[in-house]
Amino acid sequence: MDFILSLIISGLMNGAIYGLVALGFVLIYKSSSVLNFSQGHMLLLGAYIFWFFRTAMGFNLYLALFLAVGVGFLVGILIERLTLRRLIGQPLISMITVTIFLSLVIEGFVSLIWGSYPLQHIAIFSNRCFNIGNCVLTAQNLYAFGLALTTALALILFFRYTNLGLAMRGVAEGHQTMQSMGISVKKILNISWGIAGMAATIGGIILGSTLGFQLGLSHIGLLAIPAAFIGGLESPEGAILGGLLIGLCESIVSGYIGNAAGVPAAFLILIVVMIFKPYGFFGLVKIERV
Amino acid sequence: MANTSFYPPSGIYSDQYKKDMRIIKTKTQMIMSIAALIMLFVLPELPYVSGYILRLIIGAAIALIICLGLNILTGYCGQLNIGQSAFVMVGAFTSALLNSKFGLPFWATFILAGLAAAAVGVFFGIPSVRLKGLYLALTTLGAQVILTWVALFGFPITAAGFSVDPVKIGSIVFNTPEKFYYIAIPFALVMTFFAKNMMRSKPGRAFIAIRDNDKAAEGMGIDIFRYKLLAFAICTFYAGVAGSLLVHYMMWAQLESFTLQDSIWYLVMIIVGGFGSIEGTILGVIFITVLKEIIFVIGPIAEANLPFLPMGAGSGLLLIIIGGMAIVFLSVEPRGLAHRWNLFKAYYRLWPFGY
Numbered sequence: 001m002d003f004i005l006s007l008i009i010s011g012l013m014n015g016a017i018y019g020l021v022a023l024g025f026v027l028i029y030k031s032s033s034v035l036n037f038s039q040g041h042m043l044l045l046g047a048y049i050f051w052f053f054r055t056a057m058g059f060n061l062y063l064a065l066f067l068a069v070g071v072g073f074l075v076g077i078l079i080e081r082l083t084l085r086r087l088i089g090q091p092l093i094s095m096i097t098v099t100i101f102l103s104l105v106i107e108g109f110v111s112l113i114w115g116s117y118p119l120q121h122i123a124i125f126s127n128r129c130f131n132i133g134n135c136v137l138t139a140q141n142l143y144a145f146g147l148a149l150t151t152a153l154a155l156i157l158f159f160r161y162t163n164l165g166l167a168m169r170g171v172a173e174g175h176q177t178m179q180s181m182g183i184s185v186k187k188i189l190n191i192s193w194g195i196a197g198m199a200a201t202i203g204g205i206i207l208g209s210t211l212g213f214q215l216g217l218s219h220i221g222l223l224a225i226p227a228a229f230i231g232g233l234e235s236p237e238g239a240i241l242g243g244l245l246i247g248l249c250e251s252i253v254s255g256y257i258g259n260a261a262g263v264p265a266a267f268l269i270l271i272v273v274m275i276f277k278p279y280g281f282f283g284l285v286k287i288e289r290v
Numbered sequence: 291m292a293n294t295s296f297y298p299p300s301g302i303y304s305d306q307y308k309k310d311m312r313i314i315k316t317k318t319q320m321i322m323s324i325a326a327l328i329m330l331f332v333l334p335e336l337p338y339v340s341g342y343i344l345r346l347i348i349g350a351a352i353a354l355i356i357c358l359g360l361n362i363l364t365g366y367c368g369q370l371n372i373g374q375s376a377f378v379m380v381g382a383f384t385s386a387l388l389n390s391k392f393g394l395p396f397w398a399t400f401i402l403a404g405l406a407a408a409a410v411g412v413f414f415g416i417p418s419v420r421l422k423g424l425y426l427a428l429t430t431l432g433a434q435v436i437l438t439w440v441a442l443f444g445f446p447i448t449a450a451g452f453s454v455d456p457v458k459i460g461s462i463v464f465n466t467p468e469k470f471y472y473i474a475i476p477f478a479l480v481m482t483f484f485a486k487n488m489m490r491s492k493p494g495r496a497f498i499a500i501r502d503n504d505k506a507a508e509g510m511g512i513d514i515f516r517y518k519l520l521a522f523a524i525c526t527f528y529a530g531v532a533g534s535l536l537v538h539y540m541m542w543a544q545l546e547s548f549t550l551q552d553s554i555w556y557l558v559m560i561i562v563g564g565f566g567s568i569e570g571t572i573l574g575v576i577f578i579t580v581l582k583e584i585i586f587v588i589g590p591i592a593e594a595n596l597p598f599l600p601m602g603a604g605s606g607l608l609l610i611i612i613g614g615m616a617i618v619f620l621s622v623e624p625r626g627l628a629h630r631w632n633l634f635k636a637y638y639r640l641w642p643f644g645y
Contacts, residue, residue, distance in 0.1 A: 035424050086621035093370055094620050096424055097561065100372065100554060101616040108609025115600030222435070229428060264439035267432035271417060274429065278420045 006135040007255040008248060013141035015247020017207060020148035021224035022231065022239035023155060024199045029233040030159065031168035031192035034084070034095045038103035039200060040221015042079075045106050046072045046201030047208035047217055051119055061124065069201050076197020080190050088175065088185065107218065118214035125209060144206045148240065151199065155236040168192055172234075223250065223263060226270035232283025242280070245269075313486065330475055334468050344467040348539060350579040351478035352532050357559045357571050358485045359528025364557070365566035366489055367521035368501030369418065370427035373434035374529055374556050379441060379548035381407040381530025386454045386543035387447070396457040396538050403534035404527040410437070411526025418518045422504065434550050441545055451544035454537045470539050477535060481528060486568045488524070497521055498566070558616045564626025573627040578612070585611060 021039060028036040036042075050068035053059050059067065083102060087095045125140040159165035170178045171188045179185050207217055227246040231238025249269060250262030257265075279285050304310035314320050334344055360374045385403035388394045394402075414433040418426050441448040456465040457473050464470045488494050496517045499507035508514050537543040555578070563574020589604025619626060 083617050083621065090621075090624065093368065093423060094624060096427070097370065097557065098617055098620050100557065101613040101620075104554065104609045104613030105617070108606040108611075108613060111606035112599070112603045112610065113606075116602030116605065117600075225428065225431070229425070261439065261443070264436045267435045271414075271429050271432050274421055274425060275417050278425060 002135065003255070004252075007251045009132065009135050009137060010141075011248035011251030012244055013137070013145055013247070014251060015227075015244035016145040016148040016240070017203065017243070018220070018224045018227045018246050019240035019243025020144070020151060020199070020203045020206070021220055022228035022243050023148075023152055023236055024196045024203070025224065025228040026231075026233060026236050026239045027155065027192060027196045027199060029172070029228075031171050032084075032095075032189050033092060033172050034099065035225075035233070036196065037096070037099040037221070037225075038079075038106060039196070039224065040218040041103040041106040041110075042072075042075070042197055042200035043204040043207065043220060044215065044218040045075060045110055045204070046197070047204030047213055048110055048114055048119070049075075049201065050205045051122065051208065051213045052114075054122055055120060065205065068205065069198050072197040072201030073194045074197070076193040076195070076200075077190055079197070080193035084189065084193070085186060088189075103218070103221075107215065111215065116215055118212050121212050123209055124205065140206075140210055144210075147202065147206065148243070151202070152236050152240045159236065164188075164191070223266055226266040229270055230273050230280055232280030234284045235280075235282035238280060238282030241282070311490070327479075330479075331472075334471050341467045344471050346579060346583060348467060348470060348474045350575050351474040352535050352539070353556070353559065353579065354478050354572060354575045355481045355528055355532040355535070357556050357563075357575050358481055358568065359525040359532075360556050361560045361563075361566065361568070361571045362485060362489070362497070362528070363521045363525035365560055365564075365571075366494060366501060367497040367518065369518060369521065370423070371430045371525065372427055372550075372553055372557065373414075373430035373432070373437075374525070375548040375550070375552035376434040376437040377407045377411050377526040377529035378533040378536070378552075379437060379545070380410045380526075381533030382537045382543055382548070383441060383448050383533075384530070385534035386452065386537045389454050389538075390452055396455075396534070400531050400534040400538075404530040407530025407533065408523040408527040411522045411529070412519050415519050415522030418522070419515050431550075434553060438545070438548070438550075441548075448543070449545060451542060454541050454543055456541050457538050465541065474535060474539065477531070481531070482568060482572070485528075489568065493517065493520055501566070555612070558612055560626075561616050562619050562626055564628030565624070567626065567628035569631070570626045570628025573631065577627060581615075582608065582612070 021043060024039045024042070025036060028034055028039075046068060049071050050064060053064035053067045054061065057064075079102065083098050084095060087098060125138075125143050128139040130137045130139075130142075159169060167178070167183050167188050170181070170183065171185055175185045178188075203220075204217065207220060211217060223246060224243065227242040228239050229242070230245060231240070231242030246266045246269075249265055253265040254260065254262040273280070309315075314323055333339055333347075356374060356378055360371055363369050363371050381403035384406040385396075385399040388399045388402060389396070410433075414429055417429045421429070443449065456463050457470070458464070462469070464473050489497070496507070496512045499510065499512055500514055500517060504514055533548075536547065540547075559574040559578045560571055561574070562577055563572070564570025585604075585608045589607050592607065593599055593601075593604050623629065
């Protein structure tokens with residue numbers, strides 16, 4: 001009983017981080033209908049930038065956090081400006097493919113500057129632990145959990161109630177229509193990539209302080225993809241729920257089967273869900289008939 | 291200008307449909323093709339051609355078969371596949387297991403490997419009945435993750451790697467690059483020929499129709515689901531045959547040759563070469579193989595001579611250049627090298643009166 005309880009708790013805690021990363025997918029998808037396969041690598045870059053400011057430059061924690069998130073925003077904007085901007089009007093599939101190659105370039109960039117070995121560890125959160133029954137809960141997990149839920153809430157409100165959020169949803173529907181309504185598609189896409197870069201950096205810092213600053217951080221993107229899809233790509237609340245679901249199934253499957261079966265199990269669930277509910281649980285159902 | 295490749299040089303007139311459909315339209319093309327074939331077959335005997343170069347060519351020939359399959363599915367039929375190397379793995383391990391457990395020769399296993407990979411491919415293609423585009427691409431990513439896990443933890447033998455017999459005909463054993471060259475090149479030629487012809491026939495035209503507008507294609511009476519599954523089957527059959535070739539060439543089957551990154555390399559090759567073009571696939575595979583080799587040589591030299599670079603910077607350089615090039619091609623020349631080659635042909639045919 002204790003075993004399964006601790007699996008559930010650790011699954012939910014990890015799931016919140018997957019949800020946070022999945023929010024990055026939702027953010028970009030909602031504004032441009034593009035799935036950003038390089039989200040995991042943007043997260044990696046964000047974590048390394050934070051490490052650079054904190055350890056290599058020796059700034060204090062808050063300044064380093066602030067600078068890293070700011071640079072993350074700029075990186076997002078720069079990526080959009082240099083690659084995606086040139087593809088406006090091209091088939092969607094080539095935009096999606098570009099993000100796959102973007103992940104190669106970012107990983108190459110990171111290993112060119114910082115090398116491909118893990119960096120020195122830095123802790124951000126306190127090491128305090130709480131006991132619930134016989135299960136251990138770290139403060140770090142709680143911070144990540146809270147941060148993920150807060151970000152999700154902020155995004156839901158942002159898309160529902162602000163003009164910018166409305167414009168982003170419009171741009172996702174159709175570039176030409178929005179352009180003729182007097183809204184600059186380029187500006188909207190640019191800003192949404194900037195925000196996604198910021199979100200990725202936050203996720204990267206949280207993850208880096210738990211798992212260590214290493215190239216493997218980008219694999220989180222692989223688990224966040226099923227999370228985003230199961231929840232439905234258009235829905236921030238779906239991303240969080242999908243993240244929690246994937247986290248739960250990952251920890252239970254690896255607890256009982258072992259052998260790193262979590263990722264394949266997540267994809268198996270994804271395929272089954274997509275056969276029966278192609279647009280996820282909270283996604284926008286598009287009906288097409290001939 | 292878009293379809294310059296379809297126009298023969300001026301002065302060539304077709305009075306029959308049969309003539310118009312020929313792949314080789316002029317005498318010059320015929321002579322050049324035969325010369326190229328002869329050149330290809332005497333290559334290992336030429337001076338300066340070492341085992342190193344032959345190994346590169348064999349690698350390119352195997353990659354060509356994989357990329358032809360991928361281009362049929364992704365370039366012609368428009369279904370993004372990010373898990374191609376997993377299907378290569380299915381073919382490779384099927385072939386290797388049949389060979390080492392049951393002693394079947396290569397000539398029996400390569401067909402079975404192709405069929406096994408195609409069966410797995412069709413299984414992962416089934417979601418295409420309701421999904422398309424991005425959502426379908428996800429199932430191929432799932433195939434990569436799930437199949438790799440099965441090979442790593444499902445069977446002890448595939449996780450560890452095991453040896454495979456070389457290809458034999460009678461008493462000839464094809465166990466060196468010089469000899470295996472004569473297996474790999476005919477395979478690549480035959481598979482290219484099949485791909486080129488298949489794409490000119492009914493299934494090929496159906497694939498293109500599905501890619502360009504699936505609703506219109508369905509309206510015209512094309513059974514989308516059937517043809518998508520067919521495209522999946524062809525794509526993964528090619529991958530399986532290539533996998534079988536690969537293990538019999540290396541004489542060793544191991545999991546490390548089939549990663550997600552390999553799948554992405556194959557995508558880069560067809561993007562640089564040209565989506566939906568058989569000639570482009572050949573150009574892309576050659577281009578990327580040569581470029582990769584150049585960076586493998588330059589990388590360690592740069593690491594040794596530039597002290598400010600950290601350890602492992604060479605692999606970073608490779609990723610930046612290859613990934614960056616794919617991005618440049620997608621945004622600047624989405625039709626790839628094949629299109630550039632056609633423009634060049636049109637240019638020299640019209641020279642000096644091009645305008």
